[in-house]
Each structure stands twice: as C-alpha cells, then as structure tokens.
Amino acid sequence: MKQNKHSLIALQKLIGYTFNNIDLLNHALTHRSANKIHNERLEYLGDSILSFVIAEALFNRFPNVDEGDLSQMRSSLVCGEMLAIIGQNFSIGEYMILGQGELKSGGHRRESIISDALEAIIGAIYLDSNIQTVKQLILLWYQTRLNEIQPGIKQKDxxxxxxxxxxxxxxxxxxxxxxxxxxxxxxxxxxxxxxxxxxxxxxxxxxxxxxxxxxxxxxxxxxxxxxx
Amino acid sequence: MKQNKHSLIALQKLIGYTFNNIDLLNHALTHRSANKIHNERLEYLGDSILSFVIAEALFNRFPNVDEGDLSQMRSSLVCGEMLAIIGQNFSIGEYMILGQGELKSGGHRRESIISDALEAIIGAIYLDSNIQTVKQLILLWYQTRLNEIQPGIKQKDxxxxxxxxxxxxxxxxxxxxxxxxxxxxxxxxxxxxxxxxxxxxxxxxxxxxxxxxxxxxxxxxxxxxxxx
The missing domain is CATH 3.30.160.20 (Double Stranded RNA Binding Domain)
Structure with a gap:
C-alpha cells in the first residue's frame, strides 16, 4: 500500500476543512486497490450530497428557469470531468492511497479515481460535521462555476x-x-x-x-x- | 383548471406535515397542464432531497454493505413505482390541480403524475421548513420499506x-x-x-x-x- 506522500494538513488547507476525525479523510483517500476498507461507500454518500447541494444552489440562483435546464446544468457541474478538475486543483492524486497495481499504472492521475475520491471526501466531511458545513464548502469550491454557468445553452468547453x-x-x-x-x-x-x-x-x-x-x-x- | 376536491387539511394530516405557507403545497400539486407555474421545479428539488435522505439512511442501516448494493437498494426505493404507491396512500391524485385535458384522460390516477407530485411535495416541505424536518418525514414514510429492504438480492415484487x-x-x-x-x-x-x-x-x-x-x-x- 502506498502511503500518503504529503502531510494531510496541506490537503485540508486546500479543501478548506480541518477534520475532527482524520481517519475519515484517510478513508476517503483509500482506493479499493489498496485496502478492503476503501472509499466507495463514502463516494456513494458524497455523490448524493453533492447532487442535492448543487440542485438547490441552481434552484435558488435561477428562479425562472425550468427543471430541464436546471437538470442539465446540474449534470454538467457534477460530472466526472468537472469533479476531476476540482480534485486536481486540490492535488488529491498526490494524497491517494493506492495498491501497487494502480500505483504503477498511474492511478493517482486517473480522472475517475480523483473524481470518486472528491465525492468520498464530501461524504467524509459530512460524517465529520453536518450538512450545513459541507454545503458551504461545496458552494465555495463551485463559486466560480456557479457564477458563470448559464441555462439554455449547451455548456461549452x-x-x-x-x-x-x-x-x-x-x-x-x-x-x-x-x-x-x-x-x-x-x-x-x-x-x-x-x-x-x-x-x-x-x-x-x-x-x-x-x-x-x-x-x-x-x-x-x-x-x-x-x-x- | 380543476380545483382541489378536498380540503388540503386532510392531505397535510396524511403526509404528517402542516405547511406554514400553504401556497407551496398548492404549487406542488399543480400539474403543468393546469398552469404556467407548475410543480416541476419543486419536483427537481425534491428528487435530489429524497435521493440524499434515502442514500444516507441505507448507508447508516447497512454499515457492511458495499456501494453497489446500496445504490441498487436506493434505486428501488426512489423509483417512480414506489413513489406512486406512497403517493396513492396519501391520495395525492385527489388533490392534484390538472388541466382539462389531463383531467379528462384520468391524469389524477396516472402513476407518473402522482410520483412527480410526491417529489414536488418533498421540495415544498423543504422550502417551508428545513432539511431535518423533511428528512424525518421521508424516513417516516419509508419506515416499513427501510425496515424490510435487504441488500444483495434483486428486490422481489x-x-x-x-x-x-x-x-x-x-x-x-x-x-x-x-x-x-x-x-x-x-x-x-x-x-x-x-x-x-x-x-x-x-x-x-x-x-x-x-x-x-x-x-x-x-x-x-x-x-x-x-x-x-
């Protein structure tokens, strides 16, 4: 098993949250290749929290936009590619705990591993705090993207x-x-x-x-x- | 536009929540066939709340079950058919505000209309209260189903x-x-x-x-x- 290269203090600074129970963050960074206890349950939880928070943010931000456009904007904000970009900004890959196989094949740079870990971190923060805290963090991470997104047009690259x-x-x-x-x-x-x-x-x-x-x-x- | 046949007091008793702002409940019961201001935005919001609440409930209830089984159980609990059954228990169809066309073609009995309205009611309760309140209600509605659901087997009819x-x-x-x-x-x-x-x-x-x-x-x- 690969150990985290860096101290988790730097990562917590980047994401803007300090864990009470640091085990939760380690858990969120543990890929299934490294340990039987891995981050996929936390990812499942975090995914549903992220969807709810972004759904509500768009609902409030666009009071006159119909649900079709709201859904489409939400999809573009919570898609794997977007999550991977945010996760890369946090250098999550550097902190991942991966098995030897994934490590050798460059797993710490794989988009899906990074986006899944970001969702797991969201789940971990929620378990470590409450819905209000994790909501505020997600809105901070997404601040620019929420400010710039527009309904009714296909989101351009x-x-x-x-x-x-x-x-x-x-x-x-x-x-x-x-x-x-x-x-x-x-x-x-x-x-x-x-x-x-x-x-x-x-x-x-x-x-x-x-x-x-x-x-x-x-x-x-x-x-x-x-x-x- | 069809007006509600019954007083909304009975419906609020059935769902277990009394609205501060009854307009929100009326909004949630208004189908797009009846009015330009209809329930689909509330449905979009309610859908994400329901998914989050059920995801968390299963996460807590099954600490040793993997995310694949958790996702599968969640899908079976939040699917349209299940929502329609719950909505029918609340007789939501009787309270729907439908346009003439839908009314004539039996829209108040259509499963999709009832399940969408139930999600809209969840969104409306959230806007009228807070996440804790709507979570408690959803868990009450789902109590039996959460008690009986089991992972790893295809959910039988x-x-x-x-x-x-x-x-x-x-x-x-x-x-x-x-x-x-x-x-x-x-x-x-x-x-x-x-x-x-x-x-x-x-x-x-x-x-x-x-x-x-x-x-x-x-x-x-x-x-x-x-x-x-």
Whole structure:
C-alpha cells in the first residue's frame, strides 16, 4: 500500500476543512486497490450530497428557469470531468492511497479515481460535521462555476469559451504550450500552459492527454480572469 | 383548471406535515397542464432531497454493505413505482390541480403524475421548513420499506414476497378479487382486494391495470402484517 506522500494538513488547507476525525479523510483517500476498507461507500454518500447541494444552489440562483435546464446544468457541474478538475486543483492524486497495481499504472492521475475520491471526501466531511458545513464548502469550491454557468445553452468547453471571449474583445487566440510530459509512454501526464497575448500570467493545466491538459489550462485562465 | 376536491387539511394530516405557507403545497400539486407555474421545479428539488435522505439512511442501516448494493437498494426505493404507491396512500391524485385535458384522460390516477407530485411535495416541505424536518418525514414514510429492504438480492415484487411468506408458513396462496373498475374503457382504474386464508382484514390496492392493483394490494398486506 502506498502511503500518503504529503502531510494531510496541506490537503485540508486546500479543501478548506480541518477534520475532527482524520481517519475519515484517510478513508476517503483509500482506493479499493489498496485496502478492503476503501472509499466507495463514502463516494456513494458524497455523490448524493453533492447532487442535492448543487440542485438547490441552481434552484435558488435561477428562479425562472425550468427543471430541464436546471437538470442539465446540474449534470454538467457534477460530472466526472468537472469533479476531476476540482480534485486536481486540490492535488488529491498526490494524497491517494493506492495498491501497487494502480500505483504503477498511474492511478493517482486517473480522472475517475480523483473524481470518486472528491465525492468520498464530501461524504467524509459530512460524517465529520453536518450538512450545513459541507454545503458551504461545496458552494465555495463551485463559486466560480456557479457564477458563470448559464441555462439554455449547451455548456461549452473551456477552450471554446475562452476563445469566444477573446474574439469578442478582438484579441488574439490563446496559444497552448506543452510544458512537461511526465511518466512513461502509456501513462503520460501532460502539463500545458495557456498563453494569452499581452498577459504574463501562467495558466497551467494538467491532464492525461494533451487535449485534457489544454482544457484544464483554459479553465484556469477563465477562472483567474473571472470570465462569465 | 380543476380545483382541489378536498380540503388540503386532510392531505397535510396524511403526509404528517402542516405547511406554514400553504401556497407551496398548492404549487406542488399543480400539474403543468393546469398552469404556467407548475410543480416541476419543486419536483427537481425534491428528487435530489429524497435521493440524499434515502442514500444516507441505507448507508447508516447497512454499515457492511458495499456501494453497489446500496445504490441498487436506493434505486428501488426512489423509483417512480414506489413513489406512486406512497403517493396513492396519501391520495395525492385527489388533490392534484390538472388541466382539462389531463383531467379528462384520468391524469389524477396516472402513476407518473402522482410520483412527480410526491417529489414536488418533498421540495415544498423543504422550502417551508428545513432539511431535518423533511428528512424525518421521508424516513417516516419509508419506515416499513427501510425496515424490510435487504441488500444483495434483486428486490422481489410484493405479490412474490407475500406468496413466499405464506408458503413458508404452509398457508394457502392469497386470492385477488377485483372490487371495482372505475372509469371508461381506455382509462380504467382497478381496485383489487387481496384475501388471505383465515384473515378477515381487507387489503385493498389501486392501479391503472389489474396487475398493478394486485401488486399494490399485496404491498398493503405486507405492510399491515409487518412481513420482513
């Protein structure tokens, strides 16, 4: 079994919650490959909490939008890809407890493992506190995304949205540069930088493919620039 | 627009909750055929609350059951058919506000309309109170079903379960009698009695088909007899 590389203090700072019972967080970070007692029950619980919290947030935010659009927005906010992006921002992969097999095959970078663990963390926080506490945290994690989501249009991917935003301002298209490729051929992780004309900030994204890393970098730029 | 046939006081007694803002209950009972402001947003909210409450109840009740079985049990408890049975016990159909078209075609007996309205009522109770209150109510409505559900086996239908229970005691098979058929040919509702040997109680079930009415009657017998 792999032990956590880093202290869980840093992770708790990133997610914004300090556990009373740290065993719950360890439990949420334990993949089924590592131990008979793994995070899937917590993931099941966390999934239902996340759906409820996001459903209510959208219900309140869009008082005149019908349930079809609300459901569609919720799906896009709680989908695995979105959860993986949030989980990667917390560097959850670095803290995962994985079995040898998963460890060797790059499991700590696999999107599904990260998104499942994030749901498990939500379940663990709930058990460690109460629904109000976990709700406030989720709303904080989703603050930008809840601010920018709009009903009635298919949710566009980050690269498209960033490009349309720049076009609207008659600015040049963003440039994506591969900064680093980590790992062996069949288990690579890409680090990509999104460069904007006249903007010296570094918007970095990671992903198991170049495409995904570019989308993550674009998402980072969107969030940092506060693009609606 | 059809007005509620009965006073909402009786309905509130059945569901076990008295609204501070009765408009919310009326809203939850308003089908989209009746009014531009209808119950589908409340249904969307209620659906997520119900899933969370049932997920947590199963999580606590079955500490050693894996997430696959938990998910499967949850699905069987929150499915439309189950919601319709609970809604029919509350006679929700009698209180629905329907448009002329739905009214004529027997919409107040349609399972999907009743199960959607029950979810909307859950959403309405939540908005009228808080998560603890609505959780307690849902757990009360589901008390028998939560007590009897078991993981790892495909959830059997009520008729099968009742028959197996009686076989186990070497008792005669139940007899199902059609008591009443309401409505025209193409929009009938059946009322069926389930008769058990040596038991003079009347276990009645309603449904849009004979089969569904029989299942509802068997479910009623199961609940009244406390069959696990």
């Amino acid at each position: 980050p690269k498209t949205r960033l490009q349309e935003y720049l076009q609207g301002l008659r600015l040049a298209r963003p440039v994506y540069l591969i900064i680093e490729v980590i790992g062996d051929d069949h288990e690579q992780e890409f680090v990509v930088q999104c460069k904007l004309d006249g903007d010296n900030n570094r918007y970095l994204g990671r992903g198991v493919s170049r495409r995904k890393a570019e989308q993550a970098a674009a998402q980072m730029a969107i969030e940092k620039l506060g693009i609606k | 009520p008729k099968t379960r009742l028959q197996e229970y009686l076989q186990g005691l070497r008792l005669a098979r139940p007899v199902y009698l059609i008591i009443e058929v309401i409505g025209d040919d193409h929009e009938q509702e059946f009322v069926v009695q389930c008769k058990l040997d040596g038991d003079n109680n009347r276990y009645l079930g309603r449904g849009v088909s004979r089969r569904k009415a029989e299942q509802a009657a068997a479910q009623m017998a199961i609940e009244k007899l406390g069959i696990k």
